[in-house]
Amino acid sequence: MLWFLARRLLAMLPVLWGAATLSFAAIHLLPGDPATLLLIRSGASAEAIAARRALLGWDRPWLVQYGSYLLDLLHGDLGRSWVNGQPVARLLAEQWPRTLELTVSAMGVAIALGVTMGIAAGVWRGTWIDGLSMAIALVGLSTPIAWSGLLAIWLFSLTLGWLPAVGQDGGRHLILPALVLGTTAAGPIARLTRNGLIETWAEPFMVAAHAKGLPARWLLIRHALPLVLPPVLTMAALQFGFLLGGAAITEAMFVRQGLGRLAVEAILAQDLPVVQGVVLLGAATYTFANLLADLAQWLLDPRVRL
Amino acid sequence: MRASSFPARKSIGLTWASLALLVALLFACMPATPAPRRLVYGLTLAPSGIDPHVNASSELGIPLTSVYDTLIYQDPATGEFVPGLAESWTISEDGRTYTFTLRRDVRFHDGTPFNAEAVKVNLDRIADPNTKSQKAVFMLGPYERTEVIDGYTVAIHLREPFAPLLDSLSQVYLGIASPTALRQWGTDYQLHQVGTGPFRFVEYIPNDHLTLARNPDYQWGPRVFSHSGPAYLDEIIFRFYTDPATRAIALESGQADVMGEVPPLDAQRLAQDPRFQLLAVPIPGMSLQFFLNTMRPPLDDVRVRQALLYATDRAAIVSSVFGGLSPVAYGPLTRVTLGYDPAVETMYPYDSARATQLLDEAGWLQVGELRQKNGQPLRLEAVIMGFGYVPEVIQLLQAQWQELGIELSAQQVPYGALLEAGRSGAVHLIPFFLSGTDPDLLRSFFRSDAAFNWSKVADPELDEWLDQGARTADPAIRRQLYSQVQNRIMEAALILPIRDYVNLNVASARVKGLRYDARGWFPWLVDVTLEPR
Numbered sequence: 001m002l003w004f005l006a007r008r009l010l011a012m013l014p015v016l017w018g019a020a021t022l023s024f025a026a027i028h029l030l031p032g033d034p035a036t037l038l039l040i041r042s043g044a045s046a047e048a049i050a051a052r053r054a055l056l057g058w059d060r061p062w063l064v065q066y067g068s069y070l071l072d073l074l075h076g077d078l079g080r081s082w083v084n085g086q087p088v089a090r091l092l093a094e095q096w097p098r099t100l101e102l103t104v105s106a107m108g109v110a111i112a113l114g115v116t117m118g119i120a121a122g123v124w125r126g127t128w129i130d131g132l133s134m135a136i137a138l139v140g141l142s143t144p145i146a147w148s149g150l151l152a153i154w155l156f157s158l159t160l161g162w163l164p165a166v167g168q169d170g171g172r173h174l175i176l177p178a179l180v181l182g183t184t185a186a187g188p189i190a191r192l193t194r195n196g197l198i199e200t201w202a203e204p205f206m207v208a209a210h211a212k213g214l215p216a217r218w219l220l221i222r223h224a225l226p227l228v229l230p231p232v233l234t235m236a237a238l239q240f241g242f243l244l245g246g247a248a249i250t251e252a253m254f255v256r257q258g259l260g261r262l263a264v265e266a267i268l269a270q271d272l273p274v275v276q277g278v279v280l281l282g283a284a285t286y287t288f289a290n291l292l293a294d295l296a297q298w299l300l301d302p303r304v305r306l
Numbered sequence: 307m308r309a310s311s312f313p314a315r316k317s318i319g320l321t322w323a324s325l326a327l328l329v330a331l332l333f334a335c336m337p338a339t340p341a342p343r344r345l346v347y348g349l350t351l352a353p354s355g356i357d358p359h360v361n362a363s364s365e366l367g368i369p370l371t372s373v374y375d376t377l378i379y380q381d382p383a384t385g386e387f388v389p390g391l392a393e394s395w396t397i398s399e400d401g402r403t404y405t406f407t408l409r410r411d412v413r414f415h416d417g418t419p420f421n422a423e424a425v426k427v428n429l430d431r432i433a434d435p436n437t438k439s440q441k442a443v444f445m446l447g448p449y450e451r452t453e454v455i456d457g458y459t460v461a462i463h464l465r466e467p468f469a470p471l472l473d474s475l476s477q478v479y480l481g482i483a484s485p486t487a488l489r490q491w492g493t494d495y496q497l498h499q500v501g502t503g504p505f506r507f508v509e510y511i512p513n514d515h516l517t518l519a520r521n522p523d524y525q526w527g528p529r530v531f532s533h534s535g536p537a538y539l540d541e542i543i544f545r546f547y548t549d550p551a552t553r554a555i556a557l558e559s560g561q562a563d564v565m566g567e568v569p570p571l572d573a574q575r576l577a578q579d580p581r582f583q584l585l586a587v588p589i590p591g592m593s594l595q596f597f598l599n600t601m602r603p604p605l606d607d608v609r610v611r612q613a614l615l616y617a618t619d620r621a622a623i624v625s626s627v628f629g630g631l632s633p634v635a636y637g638p639l640t641r642v643t644l645g646y647d648p649a650v651e652t653m654y655p656y657d658s659a660r661a662t663q664l665l666d667e668a669g670w671l672q673v674g675e676l677r678q679k680n681g682q683p684l685r686l687e688a689v690i691m692g693f694g695y696v697p698e699v700i701q702l703l704q705a706q707w708q709e710l711g712i713e714l715s716a717q718q719v720p721y722g723a724l725l726e727a728g729r730s731g732a733v734h735l736i737p738f739f740l741s742g743t744d745p746d747l748l749r750s751f752f753r754s755d756a757a758f759n760w761s762k763v764a765d766p767e768l769d770e771w772l773d774q775g776a777r778t779a780d781p782a783i784r785r786q787l788y789s790q791v792q793n794r795i796m797e798a799a800l801i802l803p804i805r806d807y808v809n810l811n812v813a814s815a816r817v818k819g820l821r822y823d824a825r826g827w828f829p830w831l832v833d834v835t836l837e838p839r
Binding site: 030031032033034036037038039040041042043044045046048049052055081083084085086091094095150153154157158164252253254255256257258261262265266267268269270271 | 352354355356357360361362363364435438440441444445493494496511512513514545546547548549551552555556558559561719720721722723724725726727729740742746747749750755756757758
């Protein structure tokens with residue numbers, strides 16, 4: 001168990017290094033320069049912009065910049081934002097819990113909704129319940145958040161007045177964004193649950209158990225679901241990355257704090273230290289979520305332990 | 307059945323009810339404390355960094371104008387500069403020394419007295435390279451140093467004359483902060499700001515909200531405010547509505563009382579609704595305009611550039627995209643900018659016959675769908691940003707020019723890439739707009755060595771006028787110089803102006819007394835009252 005954990009944690013390092021390198025490269029490949037972006041509204045002269053570029057270190061060869069960045073990173077120093085001078089670590093610490101809160105609740109919504117729909121569709125396969133569940137899954141998956149979000153605000157806030165439209169004071173503000181974001185990830189989970197259930201149901205041991213006279217409910221809970229759910233868990237963990245991405249749009253739409261909005265603003269300003277920080281933390285969060293899923297798998301499914 | 311099986315619950319309920327009655331009676335006997343008068347103000351961009359000495363966004367000035375006083379104020383109606391923290395000032399003969407006599411009755415929110423030393427600490431902080439100021443330091447121009455003459459007299463010395471200085475000193479970016487707080491918080495000052503203004507800074511949670519509370523000691527309001535005493539509101543909460551689609555929703559659901567930059571169609575609709583009022587504030591500065599790259603063929607031919615201006619039905623674009631809520635722009639400056647010359651308004655009326663004639667003269671003849679010269683079709687390229695309704699504008703432009711045999715292709719790029727295309731001169735057209743009260747802002751765009759010379763103009767006379775304009779104090783001479791500048795820019799067709807920027811603020815009808823400063827962006831919230839629901 002410990003060895004398993006240690007190996008997995010060690011495997012995170014190359015992922016993080018890759019994320020750091022990719023974000024570094026992406027910002028450098030973007031046309032434009034951060035000093036100009038910072039000073040465009042100021043009436044700065046060309047010399048002043050050149051001076052600012054040097055102050056940011058942007059005029060150094062990229063290899064030197066990359067090296068010093070990795071070195072700082074090894075010292076645990078994420079640097080300071082070029083735009084507001086704040087330590088990146090603090091910016092991340094402010095925003096990350098908000099994103100986590102949103103993605104984890106959305107994950108909850110996705111699993112609850114996806115598994116329920118998947119079981120319903122699997123149990124009553126071929127009926128209208130199956131059709132409806134799969135249609136909902138498809139619509140949820142293929143509707144852009146920017147649109148479903150507005151629709152949800154219009155319906156639940158403006159028309160029905162049940163929930164606040166925007167903001168983030170307490171749990172009530174979390175319901176709509178988590179629903180909107182979670183619904184997008186429920187589709188794949190529902191499909192996987194349904195197909196797994198249908199496959200398992202046809203297994204000989206199930207047929208035998210059924211022939212022995214076990215009630216269908218018992219068959220489902222005791223025999224089918226333990227086989228169906230572990231892969232669903234893995235799928236859910238994969239969806240977590242998707243949710244982290246979708247959080248950016250959801251956060252903007254519902255006027256919430258979060259890593260996503262921090263990232264968008266930092267990318268537009270070419271605020272390299274912040275972009276790198278967000279990407280690193282996002283990658284770490286994602287790999288950690290996968291690790292948790294693997295752990296759960298390890299606990300739930302004895303075959304993994306062999 | 308149910309009641310009898312739970313007999314205890316009933317009596318508990320009774321106990322609670324009587325207790326509640328008792329508490330209610332107690333409260334009724336106490337003197338009533340009025341509910342706090344709280345205004346929620348919607349901002350449209352979460353500014354990354356809100357230290358006015360350091361950061362550059364207009365958005366930070368909307369809340370912080372209420373936190374800071376400036377040495378002087380500008381009357382939005384007359385453009386005249388009036389006393390603020392400075393009671394009076396003199397400008398030396400050579401235009402290089404500005405001497406201010408300061409008020410003696412002002413205290414910062416933390417109790418620190420305001421004096422000449424405080425002014426010096428602030429200006430020196432802005433000028434310090436370690437502050438990495440993105441705007442304020444450039445507003446000080448050729449700043450040399452600040453001299454404390456006595457406790458309440460301070461002189462700003464410049465290396466050379468700089469006419470926009472008074473305008474700069476009237477802006478929140480040069481607002482005077484408490485020296486105690488600046489020393490105490492250092493680089494974290496932006497989260498702990500302390501000024502002398504009618505509201506004190508309570509807290510800022512980035513991307514979530516910024517809270518201000520009334521400063522009860524405020525007695526030094528400038529005469530441009532409707533009253534000089536403390537504010538009427540107790541508290542103002544600023545929230546961020548970055549997605550334009552959510553702004554009208556926030557107003558209609560009652561989550562915000564005031565909202566800036568409401569999309570034109572929503573603004574028109576809400577203006578008809580008795581629950582709301584539309585406050586459309588024209589913004590001084592550079593109109594929304596396309597820079598025409600004079601180095602890139604075929605735009606190196608002035609006739610082609612002029613043809614583009616004649617070929618554009620600006621009124622149709624503005625009414626279709628901005629719902630008639632913006633004035634059509636005719637020159638580099640908007641109407642409400644100091645030194646605007648209305649002479650530009652008659653220079654390029656929409657006239658497709660004239661455009662055709664100019665293109666023919668330039669040798670671009672209609673062959674098939676597109677005009678051609680020496681076998682080359684007339685194709686123009688633009689890069690555009692995704693905001694400011696530029697994508698909508700460019701679509702109409704494409705349609706209008708197509709009729710004259712001109713193909714315009716446009717690529718939407720991130721802002722950084724747009725600025726880079728401007729620098730490198732890789733495309734024909736680049737859209738831009740910028741707010742600012744002093745016409746000196748044109749110097750950054752039309753001087754031959756300017757950082758943002760996207761027209762790639764090199765006109766020694768234009769350079770000379772722009773330099774003189776920055777140095778000359780006499781308003782009449784400046785007006786004359788900037789009139790020449792505007793006319794030259796338009797004669798040479800360096801830009802295609804589209805519309806004057808107008809900030810479409812929508813407020814609840816309960817909000818009274820809301821006015822904006824000369825910048826157009828910054829509200830004077832000290833005078834605002836909020837009627838009860």
